[in-house]
Every structure is written in C-alpha cells, then in structure tokens.
Amino acid sequence: MKETMRGLNQGNIQNLNRSLLLNLLRREKVCARTALAEHSGLKQATVTHIINDFMNWNLVKEVGLLTGVKGRRSIAISLNTEDLAVAGIRIARQNFSVGLFNLYGEAVMIRRTSIKHGQNAREIMDMVFHAMDKMIRQFPDKKILALGLAIPGPYNRVKGRISVVTEVEGWADIPLKDEFMEHYKIPVIIEEHANAAALAQFWYSKETNNTDVLVYVAFAQGIGAGIVNNGALLTGSTGAAGEIGHTTIDIHGPRCSCGNYGCLEGYCSSITFVKKLNEAFGKKDELTFSDAVLLVRKKDPTAVKLYMEMCDYLSIGIINVINSFNPRAIVIGDEMAHVNPTLMLERVISNVQKRVVPQTMETTSIRLSSYKQDSMVYGAAIIAINDIFQNPAYYFDPEQDPQGTDGTLHSHFRNVRFSL
Numbered sequence: 001m002k003e004t005m006r007g008l009n010q011g012n013i014q015n016l017n018r019s020l021l022l023n024l025l026r027r028e029k030v031c032a033r034t035a036l037a038e039h040s041g042l043k044q045a046t047v048t049h050i051i052n053d054f055m056n057w058n059l060v061k062e063v064g065l066l067t068g069v070k071g072r073r074s075i076a077i078s079l080n081t082e083d084l085a086v087a088g089i090r091i092a093r094q095n096f097s098v099g100l101f102n103l104y105g106e107a108v109m110i111r112r113t114s115i116k117h118g119q120n121a122r123e124i125m126d127m128v129f130h131a132m133d134k135m136i137r138q139f140p141d142k143k144i145l146a147l148g149l150a151i152p153g154p155y156n157r158v159k160g161r162i163s164v165v166t167e168v169e170g171w172a173d174i175p176l177k178d179e180f181m182e183h184y185k186i187p188v189i190i191e192e193h194a195n196a197a198a199l200a201q202f203w204y205s206k207e208t209n210n211t212d213v214l215v216y217v218a219f220a221q222g223i224g225a226g227i228v229n230n231g232a233l234l235t236g237s238t239g240a241a242g243e244i245g246h247t248t249i250d251i252h253g254p255r256c257s258c259g260n261y262g263c264l265e266g267y268c269s270s271i272t273f274v275k276k277l278n279e280a281f282g283k284k285d286e287l288t289f290s291d292a293v294l295l296v297r298k299k300d301p302t303a304v305k306l307y308m309e310m311c312d313y314l315s316i317g318i319i320n321v322i323n324s325f326n327p328r329a330i331v332i333g334d335e336m337a338h339v340n341p342t343l344m345l346e347r348v349i350s351n352v353q354k355r356v357v358p359q360t361m362e363t364t365s366i367r368l369s370s371y372k373q374d375s376m377v378y379g380a381a382i383i384a385i386n387d388i389f390q391n392p393a394y395y396f397d398p399e400q401d402p403q404g405t406d407g408t409l410h411s412h413f414r415n416v417r418f419s420l
C-alpha cells in the first residue's frame with residue numbers, strides 16, 4: 001500500500017528535535033545548552049539528552065565557556081568542524097566546481113575547472129571524479145559524511161538521472177546517483193542547481209521567516225528557479241519543479257531541446273547573450289562570455305543594449321514566478337546576474353512593477369544573490385548538510401535508524417572508508 005499519511009511516533013519526534021537543535025547550532029555558531037533550550041522551547045533535560053547523543057557521535061564539541069546575561073558561565077557547544085566535512089560538486093554547462101565544506105556550509109577548499117566545448121557527459125564525469133578525488137586526498141583526516149551534487153538540468157529523482165541539459169550531450173544516459181554512491185560509498189544528494197542555491201539562500205537569508213516562500217532564480221547558461229516553502233524545497237513529484245527556463249514565452253518561438261517551443265532560456269541565457277553579441281559584431285563565435293562581460297562593463301552601447309534585452313526577457317520569467325508562487329523574496333544569481341548587477345536589478349524591478357499587481361509587489365523583495373558565480377557549489381554542500389541535519393541518526397547511529405530520508409539503506413555505507 002502506498003503510504004500517503006503517517007503519524008509521528010517517538011522516533012520521528014526525536015529526529016525533529018535533533019534537527020531543530022542542529023539548525024539552531026548552525027545559526028548561532030556557538031551556543032550553550034540553556035540557550036538551546038530557550039531558543040527551541042524544548043525542556044532542558046531533552047536538550048541535554050540530545051546533545052549527549054551528538055557528543056557521543058562526535059557531531060558537536062564543547063569549545064570553552066560562554067558568559068550569560070547574569071554573568072553565569074556555561075559550556076559552549078559548536079558543530080564539529082575539525083573532523084567532519086561534506087563534499088559539494090556543481091556541474092554547469094561550461095565548467096564544474098568541486099569543494100569540501102564544514103557543517104556550517106563554509107568552504108574548506110573549492111576548485112573550478114573549465115569544460116571544453118564538445119566534451120560529452122562521460123568525459124566530464126571522469127574529470128569531476130578526478131578533481132574531487134584529488135581534493136579528498138589532500139584532507140585525509142576529514143571524515144566526509146555526504147556528497148551534494150548540483151546539476152544543470154531537470155533532475156528526475158525517481159530515475160536518478162538528468163532529464164535534459166541544453167548544449168551538452170549524454171547526461172540523460174548516466175545514472176548519476178548510482179555512480180557517485182558507487183565511487184564514494186557515502187550518501188549522495190542530488191538537486192537541480194537552482195534548487196540547491198535556493199536552499200543556500202534560504203539558510204543565510206535574514207529577510208525570510210520559516211514560513212515564507214523564497215525563490216532563487218539562476219540567470220546563467222540556462223534559466224532555472226528553486227523554490228523554498230516552509231523551510232523545505234518544493235521539488236515537485238519527480239524533482240522537476242521550478243524549471244522556468246522551459247516555460248514558453250513565445251508560442252511561435254524556436255524549438256528547444258526539451259521539445260517545447262519558445263522557451264524562456266532560449267531568449268536570455270548567457271549562451272544566447274554571447275551568440276547574439278557575436279552576430280551583432282559580425283564575428284563567428286570569436287567573442288566569449290568574458291569578452292561580453294568586459295564590453296558591458298566598458299558601457300559598449302551594443303553590448304549594454306543586448307544585456308538589457310536579456311534582462312527584459314528574464315523579467316517576464318520573474319513575473320510568471322511572482323504570479324505563481326507569491327514569494328516574499330526573489331533572489332537573482334549566477335553569472336548573468338553579476339555582469340552588471342545594478343543595471344540588471346533596476347531593469348527587472350522596473351519591468352516587474354509595471355506588470356505585477358501592486359498589492360503583491362508590496363510584500364515581495366527582489367535582490368541579487370549574496371554569493372558570486374559559484375553560489376551553487378555552496379548550495380551543493382548545503383543540500384548534503386541539510387540531509388545530515390534532517391536525519392542525523394542515519395549518519396551517526398545506523399542501528400537506531402537504518403533508513404535515510406530518501407529510503408536508501410545505510411547498510412550500504414556502514415564501516416566503509418575511502419579508498420581512493
């Protein structure tokens with residue numbers, strides 16, 4: 001029978017409380033048990049019990065003394081950043097990044113590698129493994145708990161594969177989750193890259209409450225959106241929600257590789273931008289994205305005009321997002337957003353204000369991503385950390401909880417160490 005509704009038993013409640021305390025520790029960085037009880041509303045005894053588990057698991061550490069408001073000194077707790085880490089990988093169309101991160105989502109190391117035009121998915125996968133393996137070998141003392149992977153196309157979580165990536169051949173044939181799990185023997189969490197970045201933005205956002213909707217819009221080599229609702233990603237039934245790049249903005253437009261016609265990303269991606277710029281200057285693919293960025297920054301009128309055109313199309317996508325999800329915050333990021341953030345934001349906000357119902361606009365803020373181009377490699381790390389925080393027993397005490405959030409049996413990973 002398909003389980004559609006389930007009650008909360010003691011184990012689930014304990015997991016929720018553990019998750020709550022881990023997220024408080026993440027937010028506060030260093031915190032005493034009394035403060036954790038105060039912030040969480042949990043009884044002191046419950047907090048003590050859970051922190052004891054965390055200490056036994058080496059998930060948190062006591063890091064000295066904190067002085068409270070009445071001058072009382074209490075023991076400070078923090079997440080164990082010395083020994084524990086997660087791996088984050090972001091694969092984009094023209095480059096990929098690999099990184100190691102602590103449990104606060106702070107980078108230990110990030111490396112970015114370019115992808116040459118025409119390289120297929122299999123070749124890219126080999127390069128990714130090579131770069132990640134090399135980095136892991138540099139930190140032999142770190143225990144890597146999970147791997148987060150942010151990918152550029154709609155990810156079908158049922159099949160464990162990317163559905164389609166415009167511009168790169170072969171992704172749909174690769175069982176990503178299986179291959180990464182096989183190689184690293186740790187849980188692998190995969191999200192479409194805008195989803196990963198949306199969760200990262202939500203984690204660090206000061207303007208949104210837990211109940212708010214935040215939408216991250218990736219303005220890059222494709223256009224995607226990640227939607228966070230009630231603190232969790234809205235992924236859709238199979239993981240393909242938020243694919244605004246494949247919403248039609250012209251029914252008579254050109255055919256897209258997804259099968260649809262006149263898709264948004266065909267009009268305003270960085271790839272389209274470079275293509276149009278080459279056309280405008282009568283060049284044959286000689287100008288690169290870096291050249292395009294320089295031209296806009298030097299205020300070349302043709303380049304600026306084209307960039308504004310891209311921003312106009314993006315605005316239409318954002319207006320559709322606002323009307324669909326009524327978000328509190330829209331965060332625009334990735335490489336196209338950072339070409340000239342001031343111009344981009346001014347243009348988008350002005351377009352949106354002209355076309356969205358004023359009452360809706362009053363409660364919606366539109367801003368630039370707080371990370372630069374590589375926000376999604378942080379996002380990749382955060383989806384991994386989020387998985388650990390949602391179900392720490394799965395990672396640290398498999399006898400207590402052998403089944404993870406995605407239903408993967410922990411027995412796959414028990415007592416397995418890296419052997420690269």
Ligand SMILES: [Zn+2]
Pocket residue numbers: 245246247256257258259260263
């Ligand atoms: Zn499409």
